[in-house]
Amino acid sequence: MTKELKGIAASDGVATAKAYLLVQPDLSFSKSTIDDAQKEIDRLHTALDQSNSELETIRAKAAESLGEEEAQVFDAHMMILADPEFTGAIETQIKDDSVNAESALKSVSDGFITTFEAMTDNPYMQERAADIRDVSTRVLAHLLGRSLPNPALIDSEVIVVAHDLTPSDTAQLNKKFVKAFVTDIGGRTAHSAIMARSLEIPAVVGTDEVTKDVTNGQTLTVNGLTGEVTIDPSADQIAASEKAAKDYAAQKAEWAQLKTAKTITADGKHFELGANIGTPKDLDGVLANGAEAIGLYRTEFLYMDSSELPSEEDQFQAYKQVLEAMNPKPVVVRTMDIGGDKKLPYLPLPAEDNPFLGYRAIRISLDRQDIFRTQLRALIRASAFGNLRIMFPMIGTINEFKAAKKIFLEEKDKLVQEGVKVSDNIQTGMMMEIPAAAVLADQFAKVADFFSIGTNDLIQYTMAADRGNERVSYLYQPYNPSILRLVKHIIDSAHKEGKWAGMCGEAAGDPIMVPILMGMGLDEFSMSATSVLRVRSQMKHLSAEYMQTLAERAVTESTTNEDNEKLVAEFTAEDK
Numbered sequence: 001m002t003k004e005l006k007g008i009a010a011s012d013g014v015a016t017a018k019a020y021l022l023v024q025p026d027l028s029f030s031k032s033t034i035d036d037a038q039k040e041i042d043r044l045h046t047a048l049d050q051s052n053s054e055l056e057t058i059r060a061k062a063a064e065s066l067g068e069e070e071a072q073v074f075d076a077h078m079m080i081l082a083d084p085e086f087t088g089a090i091e092t093q094i095k096d097d098s099v100n101a102e103s104a105l106k107s108v109s110d111g112f113i114t115t116f117e118a119m120t121d122n123p124y125m126q127e128r129a130a131d132i133r134d135v136s137t138r139v140l141a142h143l144l145g146r147s148l149p150n151p152a153l154i155d156s157e158v159i160v161v162a163h164d165l166t167p168s169d170t171a172q173l174n175k176k177f178v179k180a181f182v183t184d185i186g187g188r189t190a191h192s193a194i195m196a197r198s199l200e201i202p203a204v205v206g207t208d209e210v211t212k213d214v215t216n217g218q219t220l221t222v223n224g225l226t227g228e229v230t231i232d233p234s235a236d237q238i239a240a241s242e243k244a245a246k247d248y249a250a251q252k253a254e255w256a257q258l259k260t261a262k263t264i265t266a267d268g269k270h271f272e273l274g275a276n277i278g279t280p281k282d283l284d285g286v287l288a289n290g291a292e293a294i295g296l297y298r299t300e301f302l303y304m305d306s307s308e309l310p311s312e313e314d315q316f317q318a319y320k321q322v323l324e325a326m327n328p329k330p331v332v333v334r335t336m337d338i339g340g341d342k343k344l345p346y347l348p349l350p351a352e353d354n355p356f357l358g359y360r361a362i363r364i365s366l367d368r369q370d371i372f373r374t375q376l377r378a379l380i381r382a383s384a385f386g387n388l389r390i391m392f393p394m395i396g397t398i399n400e401f402k403a404a405k406k407i408f409l410e411e412k413d414k415l416v417q418e419g420v421k422v423s424d425n426i427q428t429g430m431m432m433e434i435p436a437a438a439v440l441a442d443q444f445a446k447v448a449d450f451f452s453i454g455t456n457d458l459i460q461y462t463m464a465a466d467r468g469n470e471r472v473s474y475l476y477q478p479y480n481p482s483i484l485r486l487v488k489h490i491i492d493s494a495h496k497e498g499k500w501a502g503m504c505g506e507a508a509g510d511p512i513m514v515p516i517l518m519g520m521g522l523d524e525f526s527m528s529a530t531s532v533l534r535v536r537s538q539m540k541h542l543s544a545e546y547m548q549t550l551a552e553r554a555v556t557e558s559t560t561n562e563d564n565e566k567l568v569a570e571f572t573a574e575d576k
């Protein structure tokens with residue numbers, strides 16, 4: 001029966017396809033005493049064999065669609081299945097304790113996991129703990145006759161349906177087959193949504209219940225522009241969805257004509273439109289969409305894609321590739337922002353009640369200077385190959401900025417002493433995403449070379465509303481005058497000191513925010529590469545001078561987010 005759901009529009013585009021549920025099955029079981037140990041051992045071996053052949057298939061598919069490097073994780077899993085220390089311990093426990101295979105498997109793997117996780121100074125062994133957890137879940141599923149979903153096995157066009165997707169789940173989605181995704185939870189600025197936009201996969205998040213309503217193979221239509229999802233659509237609804245997809249494609253083709261144009265407003269003012277990237281692989285999208293800069297390179301994905309801390313050389317190669325491809329256009333590289341929803345398996349951090357308010361980003365870098373200095377050296381060496389700007393994330397105090405800058409200068413001096421060629425024109429700036437820093441922007445503007453406003457975090461911290469929690473998404477208000485006053489103060493403070501201010505949070509590409517930011521004189525707008533041409537087209541039709549009046553009224557007269565939505569509609573209605 002047809003059912004309609006409404007979620008948060010998280011990535012533009014429209015799709016119709018069959019649902020693929022990426023949901024963990026129920027793997028609960030009870031411990032039981034058995035008489036026939038050999039029978040349990042045989043069951044165990046059948047499950048081990050089934051797991052092995054499944055892993056062989058997954059490995060082959062992953063190598064084909066995602067590359068050899070991504071596929072290698074499955075080799076480690078197959079090695080565990082073949083390790084007599086692991087399988088032998090399970091057999092012994094079945095025999096000695098007369099227990100069923102499920103409980104012997106669980107107790108043996110828990111034992112290994114606890115031992116390996118305790119080796120806090122050995123990241124390699126800690127990672128093995130994660131592998132054992134994965135493998136034992138797979139074997140357990142086979143023992144219980146359940147099947148685990150696996151994104152690598154998708155080989156026909158589908159719409160992925162999940163409770164939530166982590167950034168690493170999203171990275172595994174193969175754009176060729178995954179036409180869209182829909183989740184129960186999440187927000188527009190969660191990192192999986194940001195990645196969906198750079199992969200150009202339409203997405204609707206925060207539907208609350210999609211995993212309960214949909215079964216595998218049911219047809220879905222997904223509209224990532226409006227947040228609408230239809231389960232089992234009628235023929236008319238499918239036709240309407242196909243028309244919406246066609247209209248969107250036509251709209252994109254029109255925007256594409258602006259690819260080589262500069263971003264000039266109706267009254268002749270130029271704004272710089274940059275793109276946000278997560279890895280050098282995103283460069284294709286940046287170039288295809290005619291971005292004038294990279295306003296945010298989120299380097300934490302380099303750490304997340306690796307199975308250990310990336311070496312100085314590996315980082316150098318990645319940064320050099322991006323700088324060379326963009327040269328002479330500027331590239332703002334942000335130092336590692338791990339924490340919050342971005343985790344590293346080989347750098348286990350203690351569980352925190354409030355990870356977004358916890359040990360993350362510059363707080364880790366200043367504490368783990370070994371990691372920070374390696375990254376800075378790689379960046380400074382790469383500076384000889386393009387127009388590098390370094391940015392520190394999550395700066396809350398002047399002392400944090402000064403400490404980070406001091407370490408940067410020390411590493412730069414060392415490299416110069418070593419005779420390494422480096423640029424002598426590297427700007428060092430900061431993310432403006434913590435309200436305490438935004439309020440003191442006038443003071444920060446004396447020490448930082450530039451600001452880039454991170455609205456994704458600035459809004460969540462100012463409104464006290466988790467950016468990934470759909471239940472409080474009504475409070476996630478980019479146009480609330482409180483946010484706009486902070487944004488204006490940041491821009492004005494930068495300008496007073498002769499510095500520039502950009503924005504790399506998702507609001508920079510928001511069609512309602514763009515006119516206000518133009519009026520405030522924001523210098524650089526950085527967004528998902530796929531939004532660049534839409535914003536260039538929008539700016540072409542607006543007068544920057546007229547938008548100054550809009551911006552002024554938005555911070556002085558309006559009292560709510562909705563007031564400002566109306567105000568923007570008024571000011572942009574006549575293409576002023």
Ligand SMILES: C=C(OP(=O)(O)O)C(=O)O
Nearest residue numbers: 433454455456457504505
């Ligand atoms: C751009 C930002 O950084 P991230 O989304 O990576 O937290 C932000 O907070 O706005």
Ligand SMILES: [Mg+2]
Nearest residue numbers: 433454456457
């Ligand atoms: Mg942030």
